Structure formats: structure tokens, C-alpha cells
Amino acid sequence: MNAHHLISLQLPPMPYYICTGLTTLRPGEQHPSRRNLGLFDLLWVVRGVLYIGEDERQWEVAEGQTLLLVPDRYHYAVRPCDTETVFYWVHFAYTGEWSQETDPAAFPPSPVRQTWANPYTVRLRQYAAPADTALGERHLHKLLHLSEEIRSAAYWSEQQLFMELLRLLEEGQAENAESPSRKLAEKTESYLRQHYHADVTNQSLAAALHFHPNYIVRSMKEIYHCTPMEYLHQYRLEQAKLLLIKTEWPIARIAERVGFHYAPYFSSCFKQYAGVTPLRFRKQYSL
Template sequence: MEYVNFSTPPFPHFVVAGNALYRPGDIHGKRSNIGVFDLIFIEYGELYITDGDKTYHLKENDILILKPDSTHFGHKRVSMKTKFNWLHFRTFGDYHYSNEFHLMKEERKLLNSYSDRKNLVTLPLYKKLTHLESGEFSTCFTKLISANIDKYQQKETHEQALLSPLECQEVFLRVLSFIQVFQPQRNSNELLATNIMEYIMSNYHTHLTLESIANYFNFHPVHIIRCMKKEFGITPNKALTQIRIENAKKLLITSTLSINKISDFVGFTTPSYFNKIFKEYTGLTPKEYRNHKL
């Protein structure tokens, strides 16, 4: 199975949709680098499509998403009357293809942040709907159709969309929801632990304490510790120390800052305490570590 993964926002957006009626003996045309994703849904009949190095024989209730940056074509003529719906969509955001579906840790922003929360929308390039799904899917899809290709009548028609652009986008996202592979949702404690870890990673150089972290997130310190240990297997204080040590190690081998400066820069209260903790974690003093790595 192959998937396309969209980093959002921005979300993929609707361009245009239509349907096509093929006679026995008709074949899908060849197109290269069309610049939009082309979603095909077979209502009845069949369709032979090659997209890049993948070959498909699509039948009733099959969905296929063709890539915007490859060449696709019909590699065989259909043997029966065939009707399919097609939909073009694109994104101005990042996307990538993968051959396996991996559970990915969503990028979570801090609870008090006003920044966008980045997520991943994963769509399989091929999917077969159940009969129950296909009925609902087709109902949504039909609302978007404004173009028609009829091989029997040898004509193409284009009508004005019945829905507003905003309504089209709303229905389009509903269409994608039938296909999307959903990431399992994290519970509130898991999300809290992730936000705490991100907060520590962003503020390790300041005077952080368990109490200040608990006050920032407005939770009891015991609850903070419990969430962190369950999600990451580590207490907030241990996480803070490890993050400080890892950043100190980078500075020791990539900068000419003195050890005292590095100690202060990564948040240790005194150089002597920094030396003690650094040796506990690495087996070397900061000076020995720098000499060993350079």
C-alpha cells in the first residue's frame, strides 16, 4: 500500500470535480505532471490505470488518487460500460509519499500558544469502499460535480458550481474523511506530557523547577511527574538535566566558549555542580569530554 502524507495546515483544497461515462473499448488518456491530485471513484464498470510504476485495475467502489508529479495513462481499454467520478485537488503545503503507514508523533504546540498546531493528514492512494460507505461517499461527491465527459454523446459539458467556494471546501473535506487513515488520538494526560517536554526543551537554559513547571501548566507537581513518567519514563527534573547535558555536549565540541560560560548558558547554577552532573552522565568531566571529541 502506498500513502500520501500532507503536513497541515494548510489543508488540501478543492479545485474541480466531474464525472465520465466510457463505452466498451474506451481508454483513459495520458497525462504528465498535471500539478493537481486527481481522485477517481468508480461507480460501476472498470478502469485500467497506470500511474508512474504502479498498475491498477479499478472496479466498482474503488478509489484511486493519481499523483500530480507523475505520468498516468490507461494501459488497457475498458470492456464494459463504465462510469466514474473524478476530482482535482491540490495543496500549497508540504507532502510526501510512503509505502507504509507509520504512527507519527504529531507536533503539538504549548497549551498557551497561539501558533498553528501542525498535524499530518494521511491518505491511501488506493482504497476500496464498502457498499455502505460508497453510498454516503457518492452523495457527498455528487454535490461537487460541475463537469461531465460523455463518450456516448461525444461531448464535454461544464456547468457553474451550485455551491459556494467555502461550501465546496467543506464538502471536499468530508469526501477526504472517507479515505483518511486516522492517527489514534492521544488523551489529555499524554498531550500534557508532550507539552511539558516541549516546554522544557524550549526553556532548559532558564531557572526551571518542578514547581515553576507545575505553576505554568496549572497542575499539581505530583500529576506532572505521573504524566511524564507514563509518557516518557522520566521525571521532569531528570528530563531537564538530560536536555541540559545534551546541549552542553554540543557546545563543548562546536564552540570555543569556556566551560563556565557553557555551564551558565545551559542553565546550571554553578560550574562545580555542572562538572559533577556532567561526569555522572558521561563518565568524563566537561574538559575531558571536549579534549576527547576534538
């Protein structure tokens, strides 16, 4: 099947590794049918071809290809294997919000990063051919052998290797699926977070990123649902929240540190944004 389905996991929480196995199917044997497993099941074929379906979709997963089966579907063998087929399988749990899109470019909008949050969305092609199969298979081999170790010694290595495996899968997806607008919007966000305390304008941003300011604005609106200056304004106020709690600095110093040159204007913007004055916000977290 040629449709590219994208699995998106919104973090936190983090995906949680359960176990890894290695299965060999002889010619004529097939993958078992299951319904509502309750776990994500990552299949990584290292030899042969696995014929498998999920509800109305069907795949031929060949050597060097992966398939991510989702928890709440019906999984079944489309037909028996023609040749000896060897594949790793990885079960992992995820209790957060996840979604499935048919268009890899149809990412959900990215939020403005809040002071007490570090949101991220892991995006994985459901059916993929990772670029670095050798590294992925080394991770899987190690995970398989860690299952034989003492639990207290193996646990952290298992979780770390699993995260490296997800990162490897996401890197391959990101290289192929990210739109030019998303790449520019994320580059713009990174620049704004690095220079939020300075005088940033649409013109200086365009000069720094080497793109027309109108294109930068359109990209930010598409991905973050706000203009660069709106993002900058919110990010400055979020950083002000952090400084109000983590320092004893006077309001005027905080205002200047986050890019406001006039303290009363900063206080007015902060109250409009947070619902309370900067001093009231600080007192909420003071003894």
C-alpha cells in the same frame, strides 16, 4: 497490484479543492494519458472497471473503489474498458509537503504539539475501497452540481464537501492501517494533554489506560520519539508559554497551573527549554 501505497499530506497548509467531473467511457475507450499534471487527481469509480497506471504501478479500479493519482507522475491507460465505465474525478491542489510510503504502518514520527501550531497529517490509501461508498457518492454528486452554481454562493460549500470527502477516505484508511502502538501512543498523548496540570506518573498513566507502563513507553518512543514523561514535560512548558502571553498571572501561579509545584524549578526548566526566562519570554510580546 496488491502493494498498499499511502499518500501523506502534512497540514498546514490545507488541500485546496479545484473541480469535480463525471466521465463515462464506452467499451473500447480508455482514460487519457498525462504527465506532470501538477494536481492531485482522485478517481472514484461508480460503474465498470478503469484500467490505469502511474509510472511502474498499474491498477484495475472497479465499482466502489478509488485511486489517488499524484501530481508529478506519468498517468496512462493500461488498456481500454471492457464495459461501460463511469467515474468521478476530483482535482485538488496541495502546496505543502507530501510523501508516499509503500507500507501503511510506516507513518512519519508525530511531533509534540507546540503552542502556536496544530499540525496534522492526512493519510490516504492510494488505492482503496471506502466503507461508505453511498455517502462518498452523495458528496461527489453535490460537488458536481455546485460547479453550476454562482461562484460566490458555491465556494464554501465546495470546500466543506471536499474536506468531508477526504475525512471519509481517511477514516477508512485509519481503521485498517493504524498499528496498535500508534493507537496507544495517540491515546496516551490525548490523556496527557487533558491531565497535564495534575500529578501524572507512568504508574497512574498505566492504571488510567489499562496497559503495562513499559508498553506505553515503547509506543510513545516509537511514534513521538520521547517517553510519556518527556512529552508531558514539553507540553507543560508549551502551555506555560501560552499563559505567559494570554494572562497577567504571576510566574508562581502559572507554574502551579501547568503542573510545577516549585516556581524556581519551573523557571529553570523553562529557560532550558525556551532559551530565556519566563519573564523575558513575556516581555518579548509586551508593549
